[in-house]
Amino acid sequence: MRVLKFGGTSVVDAAAIARVVSIVAGREGPRTVVVSALAGVTDGLLSVADTAVHDTPAALAALAQLTERHRATVSALGSAYPRQVVDLALDGIARGAAQTVQAIAAEGNTSPALVDKLVASGELWSSRIVAAFLTDAGVAAQWIDARHVVRTDGCHRAAVPDLAATEKAVSRLVRPALALDRVVVLGGFIGSGPNGATTTLGRGGSDYSAALVGACLLADEIEIWTDVDGVLSADPRVVADARVLPALSYEDAETLATFGAKVLHPKTIEPAAARDIPVRVLNSRRPEEPGTRIDGSGAGETGCVAIASRAGMCLVELTARERPADGSFPARALQSLSDANVSVVVGEIHRDRLTVAVDHLVDLDALRSRVAAFAEVRARNGLAAVCAVGDRLAADPRLVTSAFAAIADGHIHLVARPRGASAFAVIVDAADAHGIVARLHDAFAASAVDAEEEIAS
Ligand code: ADP
Ligand code: ASP
Ligand code: MG
Numbered sequence: 451m452r453v454l455k456f457g458g459t460s461v462v463d464a465a466a467i468a469r470v471v472s473i474v475a476g477r478e479g480p481r482t483v484v485v486s487a488l489a490g491v492t493d494g495l496l497s498v499a500d501t502a503v504h505d506t507p508a509a510l511a512a513l514a515q516l517t518e519r520h521r522a523t524v525s526a527l528g529s530a531y532p533r534q535v536v537d538l539a540l541d542g543i544a545r546g547a548a549q550t551v552q553a554i555a556a557e558g559n560t561s562p563a564l565v566d567k568l569v570a571s572g573e574l575w576s577s578r579i580v581a582a583f584l585t586d587a588g589v590a591a592q593w594i595d596a597r598h599v600v601r602t603d604g605c606h607r608a609a610v611p612d613l614a615a616t617e618k619a620v621s622r623l624v625r626p627a628l629a630l631d632r633v634v635v636l637g638g639f640i641g642s643g644p645n646g647a648t649t650t651l652g653r654g655g656s657d658y659s660a661a662l663v664g665a666c667l668l669a670d671e672i673e674i675w676t677d678v679d680g681v682l683s684a685d686p687r688v689v690a691d692a693r694v695l696p697a698l699s700y701e702d703a704e705t706l707a708t709f710g711a712k713v714l715h716p717k718t719i720e721p722a723a724a725r726d727i728p729v730r731v732l733n734s735r736r737p738e739e740p741g742t743r744i745d746g747s748g749a750g751e752t753g754c755v756a757i758a759s760r761a762g763m764c765l766v767e768l769t770a771r772e773r774p775a776d777g778s779f780p781a782r783a784l785q786s787l788s789d790a791n792v793s794v795v796v797g798e799i800h801r802d803r804l805t806v807a808v809d810h811l812v813d814l815d816a817l818r819s820r821v822a823a824f825a826e827v828r829a830r831n832g833l834a835a836v837c838a839v840g841d842r843l844a845a846d847p848r849l850v851t852s853a854f855a856a857i858a859d860g861h862i863h864l865v866a867r868p869r870g871a872s873a874f875a876v877i878v879d880a881a882d883a884h885g886i887v888a889r890l891h892d893a894f895a896a897s898a899v900d901a902e903e904e905i906a907s
Contacts, residue, residue, distance in 0.1 A: 452480070455673065485577050499554055524582060532585040543575055544571070600662060606647075637659075684891045692891065702872070705873055764833065772824075777801060840873075849897055856893040857889055863879075
């Protein structure tokens, strides 16, 4: 049993979808396909939602253009039957989306529930189209509404999956179709809450959908098909000579994703790791490449050091108003952050001070009033986190020293070891982040060459 997830660029147009069909057809055994919206469609729908508030005709016109893009994509289908089925489905989704646009206009604001409902159209369209292309190519495919499969807590824009309910839905809807030798096709990113309302899993959430479904099906492997050859030693848009990592541990993959490696949604790893299911990241344009295998064993001490960076960080410092004799300040401060739903990326704890890097959208006023009785809050915005990860860092601590020498001239606001000896993170000014990623990448690449020469001599 295999889950294959295709991202937006892998389904961007008819030619890309034809590649998806050949990849899926080339795999044997039970398969479940999870697809993102066509590249750019989620952004397009979010902009339709914003426009609907002040200019309904313009929003409907933009929606009509998106609908037309999907219709044009299916015009490449050869046979009449899947074409008729998919055309009807696409029109139904478009009508629902137009009603949601009217509802947003009537409300006069973009409520998270309506935005989720509208934005889900992207994955509904794409999954219908991919199922039709598979059928057209002679692959028995069954489309299933992913909102009936991925069940969540009902929280809009970033829902938390309900694994037990999802597992039940997978057994009820997905397993019977697989038993009939059908390739199941689901939209990623979308699900529904306890009352049936459409929810989404947060931007980039189709990877997470694939991992959830893969975990429920106890898949042999979860394949994440994207537009790069695997997880690379750095973002290729930042470091042109970044290398493909052949293998990576679950922990390292999760850390890289948390620190901004967009190739994987950060929550993808947890459901796979919990059931020991390997995740493979592959390039849909170059399916012959081996990609990156992510599993419990990882790359070991000879593997590469990989670097990720995440912009939009804010450093929040909570300082005790008085020094509590019992040392309870850090625990109390951390509890307040958790109660305020502030998710900490990395931080530093002292007896009477807590410094944490968090997303810049944090509601500082709410946090200040929550801790007013015992702490003062200071915050600095415009920052980025840069993180280096790899077992080599633990095996040879000199590497960390030389890495810091390479970036010593920059302004570092915080240094942390998010995962002990095999990773380090620094918080820096956002403008410096890419330069620091590049310099760290060079420093580690040079040390890898030194190590190889040492072994050879
Ligand atoms: P998809 O639409 O397939 O989900 P994404 O755009 O979400 O694709 O993720 C793939 C992109 O992630 C790549 O094109 C690349 O620019 C970016 N990326 C950032 N860091 C890394 C990394 N360490 N390895 C590979 N890709 C990365
Ligand atoms: N289409 C969604 C997004 O753009 C989900 C995904 O691509 O994974 O965020
Ligand atoms: Mg993605």
